[in-house]
Amino acid sequence: MKAALTTALVICLAFTGAWAQRRTAPSGPSNPFAGNAEAIGQGEQVYNRNCTACHGPNGGAGEIGPEIVHNLSGSLRGELNDNQILEVIRNGTPRTAMPAWKGKMADDDILKIGAFLHSLRGTAIDNPLPGDVANGQQVFWVKGQCGSCHMLAGRGGLRGPDLTNIAAVRKSNSIIDALTKPNHRIYGDGGVHLSALPPMDTYDAVQINLNDGRTLDGVLLNQDGYSLQLLGSDDQLYLLDREQVKGVVTKAPIMPTDYDKRLLPGEFKDLLAFLTRQGTKPPSLSGGEE
Amino acid sequence: MNRGADGCKSLLARLIGAGLLYALPAMAQDTFPAQPGKDWPIYGGSYNNQRYSSLKDITASNAASLQAKWTYHVEGLQGLESVPVVANGVMYVSGYNRIDALDARTGNIIWRFRRKPATSAFQRGAAVAHNRVYITTNDGHVLALDARTGAQIWESKGGPQVLFAGTPPMVANGKILVTGNRFHGSDGGGFVQAFDEQTGEYRWTWRSIPDNTDPAIKTWGGHVPGGGPIWIGGAYDPDLKLVYYGTGQPNPQWSGKGRPGDNLYSDCIVALDIETGKLKWFFQTTPHDTHDYDATEIVVLADVTFKGKPRKVALQANRNGYYYILDRTNGEFLQATPFVSRVDWGKVDPKTGKGIPDPAHEPTVKGTITCPSTAGATNWPSPTYNPATGLFYVTATEGCGVNTLASSAPDSETSYLESPRDKESWQLYTRAIDAMTGEIKWDFKQIRSNHYGPGLLTSEGGIVFSPEQFGQVSVLDAKSGKSLWHYNTGDLITASPLTYSVNGRQYLAIASGTNIFAFGLPEKVQ
Numbered sequence: 001m002k003a004a005l006t007t008a009l010v011i012c013l014a015f016t017g018a019w020a021q022r023r024t025a026p027s028g029p030s031n032p033f034a035g036n037a038e039a040i041g042q043g044e045q046v047y048n049r050n051c052t053a054c055h056g057p058n059g060g061a062g063e064i065g066p067e068i069v070h071n072l073s074g075s076l077r078g079e080l081n082d083n084q085i086l087e088v089i090r091n092g093t094p095r096t097a098m099p100a101w102k103g104k105m106a107d108d109d110i111l112k113i114g115a116f117l118h119s120l121r122g123t124a125i126d127n128p129l130p131g132d133v134a135n136g137q138q139v140f141w142v143k144g145q146c147g148s149c150h151m152l153a154g155r156g157g158l159r160g161p162d163l164t165n166i167a168a169v170r171k172s173n174s175i176i177d178a179l180t181k182p183n184h185r186i187y188g189d190g191g192v193h194l195s196a197l198p199p200m201d202t203y204d205a206v207q208i209n210l211n212d213g214r215t216l217d218g219v220l221l222n223q224d225g226y227s228l229q230l231l232g233s234d235d236q237l238y239l240l241d242r243e244q245v246k247g248v249v250t251k252a253p254i255m256p257t258d259y260d261k262r263l264l265p266g267e268f269k270d271l272l273a274f275l276t277r278q279g280t281k282p283p284s285l286s287g288g289e290e
Numbered sequence: 291m292n293r294g295a296d297g298c299k300s301l302l303a304r305l306i307g308a309g310l311l312y313a314l315p316a317m318a319q320d321t322f323p324a325q326p327g328k329d330w331p332i333y334g335g336s337y338n339n340q341r342y343s344s345l346k347d348i349t350a351s352n353a354a355s356l357q358a359k360w361t362y363h364v365e366g367l368q369g370l371e372s373v374p375v376v377a378n379g380v381m382y383v384s385g386y387n388r389i390d391a392l393d394a395r396t397g398n399i400i401w402r403f404r405r406k407p408a409t410s411a412f413q414r415g416a417a418v419a420h421n422r423v424y425i426t427t428n429d430g431h432v433l434a435l436d437a438r439t440g441a442q443i444w445e446s447k448g449g450p451q452v453l454f455a456g457t458p459p460m461v462a463n464g465k466i467l468v469t470g471n472r473f474h475g476s477d478g479g480g481f482v483q484a485f486d487e488q489t490g491e492y493r494w495t496w497r498s499i500p501d502n503t504d505p506a507i508k509t510w511g512g513h514v515p516g517g518g519p520i521w522i523g524g525a526y527d528p529d530l531k532l533v534y535y536g537t538g539q540p541n542p543q544w545s546g547k548g549r550p551g552d553n554l555y556s557d558c559i560v561a562l563d564i565e566t567g568k569l570k571w572f573f574q575t576t577p578h579d580t581h582d583y584d585a586t587e588i589v590v591l592a593d594v595t596f597k598g599k600p601r602k603v604a605l606q607a608n609r610n611g612y613y614y615i616l617d618r619t620n621g622e623f624l625q626a627t628p629f630v631s632r633v634d635w636g637k638v639d640p641k642t643g644k645g646i647p648d649p650a651h652e653p654t655v656k657g658t659i660t661c662p663s664t665a666g667a668t669n670w671p672s673p674t675y676n677p678a679t680g681l682f683y684v685t686a687t688e689g690c691g692v693n694t695l696a697s698s699a700p701d702s703e704t705s706y707l708e709s710p711r712d713k714e715s716w717q718l719y720t721r722a723i724d725a726m727t728g729e730i731k732w733d734f735k736q737i738r739s740n741h742y743g744p745g746l747l748t749s750e751g752g753i754v755f756s757p758e759q760f761g762q763v764s765v766l767d768a769k770s771g772k773s774l775w776h777y778n779t780g781d782l783i784t785a786s787p788l789t790y791s792v793n794g795r796q797y798l799a800i801a802s803g804t805n806i807f808a809f810g811l812p813e814k815v816q
Contacts, residue, residue, distance in 0.1 A: 096697035195369060197760060197782050197803070200738065224762050225737045226776055 043116030136274025168279030360397035370801035415458030449492030455521035471519030480520035494567030511550035517541035538584035571621030609666030627728025653693030663691025672745030689716035745786025
């Protein structure tokens with residue numbers, strides 16, 4: 001097994017070496033485990049054994065250490081690239097609690113942690129999470145009942161976002177957050193300088209009371225001081241003037257955010273394995289890579 | 291102010307307005323009228339930054355019939371933060387190294403000036419005076435261009451090499467004033483720099499960082515002073531000959547342990563003698579700041595009756611959640627009142643105005659929730675003051691933030707984050723406060739807005755022009771805040787509006803995303 005792994009590693013390194021020449025590489029060699037689902041799974045285990053005490057699960061900030069993977073839609077000031085992260089893991093950070101792991105941990109393990117963290121930083125489809133994909137599909141449609149609100153490949157409901165291409169659009173940890181964090185909105189959005197006008201994207205469940213006595217339930221797609229755009233619970237689009245509206249009542253979100261509790265651990269993992277593979281990878285610009 | 295000087299100044303203003311003066315008279319001291327009217331020649335409309343236009347064509351009664359007049363797409367820039375300036379019917383849209391000069395009636399291009407390199411870095415405006423347009427470059431120069439054709443008249447020369455912060459220049463007292471964040475060869479250090487209006491020759495620099503001869507250096511506890519960036523435009527009192535600026539945060543920004551003390555002159559409102567650049571007085575809004583509560587908000591000057599006495603005041607709605615009233619002749623503290631509902635970073639002494647930060651709200655590795663957030667109760671977008679309604683209008687942000695240090699290292703980072711608690715998420719309002727008491731009079735909720743950006747203006751027509759982050763612009767009744775008219779510009783707005791008139795027609799204009807929009811009343815049907 002070890003010999004096979006070593007051979008695989010040698011082949012990986014050789015292959016990567018050739019690739020590295022074609023890419024515009026950041027300073028340092030590329031991680032031989034990048035994109036390798038099995039290595040990422042192993043990296044996750046090593047991370048969980050050694051890093052969560054300070055940095056929290058999935059690279060979010062912990063009690064003592066900062067977040068390594070962030071949920072912000074903009075880039076965090078001072079965010080390190082993949083090679084810088086490897087350096088920090090190997091050599092520590094002076095004057096902080098971050099120790100140097102070189103010598104305490106096999107360098108392969110350090111590289112696998114790097115690959116795992118990278119998988120959380122790219123969009124999901126670049127580095128899908130490990131698990132039983134077929135079972136995950138089953139969980140999606142049956143126990144999870146996700147199709148009651150979400151479309152996937154042409155099947156399902158309209159109330160939530162279409163998940164057909166979700167893995168190509170969102171990061172893995174953002175998908176995890178959507179399933180587990182209450183009132184899920186992009187944390188820190190207020191601090192971000194947007195560069196383009198975004199849709200509202202929060203899928204607020206509302207009840208709209210109109211001046212003519214009618215009541216409309218549904219998901220608010222957009223609003224401003226003068227108009228509202230609603231997807232009714234009857235799956236019809238309603239375009240309303242603010243003047244027609246007596247009041248808007250925000251209701252509890254339709255999306256459950258306790259899937260890590262209502263599903264068994266294996267089911268949750270498999271659901272993520274399924275979701276992080278949904279989508280079409282955008283074509284590579286340099287052709288043939290990845 | 292004696293009547294003789296008054297008459298002389300207004301004659302000068304008329305001659306300048308008629309374009310009959312091409313060279314600068316030696317005694318030109320007050321370049322711009324006290325209130326913007328047909329022209330909007332500098333960022334704040336006039337020296338006092340009230341943004342209170344004398345134009346009365348657009349009123350609360352007829353605003354409902356406003357219509358879009360023209361749109362101009364500004365190639366090569368995005369997320370426009372600039373206020374175009376207008377003089378004699380020509381609108382000047384600037385960036386670093388560039389101007390687009392438009393017919394302000396129609397949006398047609400008259401001329402363009404471009405200097406290399408092309409850059410889309412944020413730049414907030416130009417200034418136009420005496421038939422010249424003044425722009426800044428991204429290599430620390432001011433250029434004077436002929437207002438009619440864009441021909442370059444001079445490039446500034448002399449003085450220490452600096453980088454400007456995107457602030458629009460001010461033309462005052464025969465000088466061009468520019469500002470920036472970083473003084474060459476040091477750890478930051480904001481500055482105001484002045485050049486001669488005629489020749490572009492360097493005149494003086496004032497730095498927000500004290501040197502060893504200034505007793506203020508003791509307020510750093512031995513740490514080398516750093517920070518105090520000045521990235522906002524100033525106000526000017528032509529009688530007192532003082533210019534007023536706000537300065538930004540001390541460095542290291544979030545971690546105060548290494549720099550015990552008040553850290554002057556960070557987070558200050560300062561008054562400088564315009565002849566010499568020397569500091570006349572200062573007032574610090576947030577001593578020993580660890581929340582990035584820059585005092586780089588627009589300072590508004592007004593002559594008012596405060597508590598029964600006539601006073602020359604400086605008004606500022608500050609990042610830290612307080613609305614300050616100071617005597618602008620000497621910096622005397624008059625009043626500070628919160629203008630947002632939650633303020634817990636510290637207290638302000640009601641007698642002295644001294645800010646006292648609460649150590650429990652310093653940023654920590656675990657994360658501390660503090661109100662207002664670091665993005666502030668307001669930020670750089672321009673407020674406006676209407677002497678007729680007695681109201682000070684400001685884009686206010688309700689909400690709190692969480693500050694997380696990456697580590698206990700002295701230069702550790704945090705970021706502008708909302709509080710994760712839903713009740714503390716950021717919400718913007720066009721907020722009208724009583725300018726003398728600080729009492730909130732009304733709010734216009736900017737539904738969906740959660741990030742500062744657009745500024746405001748008001749006018750003798752009794753309106754407030756209120757743009758919003760996600761592209762909606764509204765005209766509000768200046769007394770009641772009721773919306774009279776609106777238009778969706780379809781792009782993010784993060785600039786302040788202007789109003790001007792050409793041939794007797796008044797326009798409201800705003801930069802939105804990559805476009806300039808102009809609005810006006812319908813032409814009368816023949």
